[in-house]
Amino acid sequence: MRILHVLDHSLPLHSGYSFRTRALIEEQKRLGWEPILLTSPRHSLDGPNPETAGGLTFHRSPASGPMPLLGEIRATGKAAARLIDRFDPDLVHCHSPVLTFLGARGAARRRNLPIVYEIRAFWEDAAVGNGTGREGDFKFRMTKAMETQACRDADAVGAICQGLLDDLESRGIEPSKMFAVPNAVDLAQFGAPEAADPELAASLGLAGKEVIGFLGSFYDYEGLDDLIAALPSILTERPEARLLLVGGGPREQELKAQAARLGVMDHVVFTGRVPQEEVARYYALVDILAYPRKPMRLTELVTPLKPLEAMAQEKLVVASDVGGHKELIEDGVTGTLFRAGDPSAAAEAITGLLASRDSWPERIHTAKKWVAENRTWERTVANYIPVYEHLVNR
CATH class of the missing domain: 3.40.50.2000 (Glycogen Phosphorylase B;)
Structure with missing residues (x-):
């Protein structure tokens, strides 16, 4: 054909x-x-x-x-x-x-x-x-x-x-x-996650830290401003937490200004865009992938690709409860959902996961199995x- x-x-x-x-x-x-x-x-x-x-x-x-x-x-x-x-x-x-x-x-x-x-x-x-x-x-x-x-x-x-x-x-x-x-997801590309590169982690100031990450484009609907707004509360509970933002886009300068204004710039790493072949190295540094999309027609109707890649990479997923995420993530089973547009809810979800590492292996296994069987x-x-x-x- x-x-x-x-x-x-x-x-x-x-x-x-x-x-x-x-x-x-x-x-x-x-x-x-x-x-x-x-x-x-x-x-x-x-x-x-x-x-x-x-x-x-x-x-x-x-x-x-x-x-x-x-x-x-x-x-x-x-x-x-x-x-x-x-x-x-x-x-x-x-x-x-x-x-x-x-x-x-x-x-x-x-x-x-x-x-x-x-x-x-x-x-x-x-x-x-x-x-x-x-x-x-x-x-x-x-x-x-x-x-x-x-x-x-x-x-x-x-x-x-x-x-x-x-x-x-x-x-x-x-x-x-x-x-x-x-x-x-192409499991041949994303299904065998790399081990964390200690030199890359050290160069970014992430060695020994609890890393919350986002890899993608910095559009307003992605809600990265809510993630940065949640960071002061996260640091109160988890002072070793760091936010790794890999990518770029129209909101980049505003996000940097927000981090500086909140006094958390030393806890946020902006890498800029990285080559596609390097993405897996940055995934490997992350403990929790966060997707704080804002509530609007686009995010309510459309399922993103990134959470599926994160599950395949054997990473924990935290995401806002917009409709597009709810098609992909079962709360408490394959990921954690929080109230969209609410930085305090995002902070609570992230600190809760960081405090319950004993639950991570089962959730990671369940999420990857779901991707392999369905997506x-x-x-x-x-x-x-x-x-x-x-x-x-x-």
Whole structure:
């Protein structure tokens, strides 16, 4: 089976979106399928066309010109039409945001090809989450309407979690055309955690400390300000605690200023962004991975990838009780949940775990077992099989 995948962006840009794409496509190739990969003009990194990155070949849509949205749709559509003519795929699979679907839809319909639309997050909610939009304004409503119409027009609609599927059903999307393709973990990459590097720990001032960590992008919705606000209370109970923040993003300078203002800067380590191949070394330094996401539509509806990676890395997980986390974490069994947006609740959850080390081995074992049994890319990609076969054979 040959599938044309239409993507927002891809490797060599590093993002959760890119890493999910790589995992999905590698698993599809193991099934004997032939994926053809096209990115929209929103892939902003210069490079050859086509470009090989991470062992995969990506075709690029040309720059979109002076009319951003309409130009992107047209450029994606022209590139999709060329690849459809060249490779003769069995179906077209578009990955959110909706511009990929709007671009490829015409080319797919002209060849009578079935089209799948897969949602990783609603575009309107993502804009609110990263600070480029406001919930309920005209842009939000327009984008939501576009996403809803795309789901009505698609032959099948996938989503990464139940929260998104439930929201789509409330919009009137027929449940029979929807299916789940949840986030997962590559246990070959994350399932064998490295031993802590004492030299790296010493260089960061973490030797002999109790390390609470976060690895990811510093967006407002991640709630890292709540984690820093919890630190004075944590230090009162656990003076050897340290907060390790690996990554970067738009809130980085504000977070540093907050830590300085609270007088805890000596207890917080900002590493900046690290190469992907180095991430496991930093995971190895952490006792507890914290995910204090704020309550909002994006976090209530969408399940993140990072807690699954942490469980696979045999790390304890503490997270806010937003809906996306509750799909992944069973409180007191595979992780600890605390009231979202409440630094004091975060502090209580973290100090409670640090004070009960005897419970750690069983919880770590239970969480990793759950991931291995439920959240591998092999299991996720298997969900495509009946959908693809039905569409191609209809």
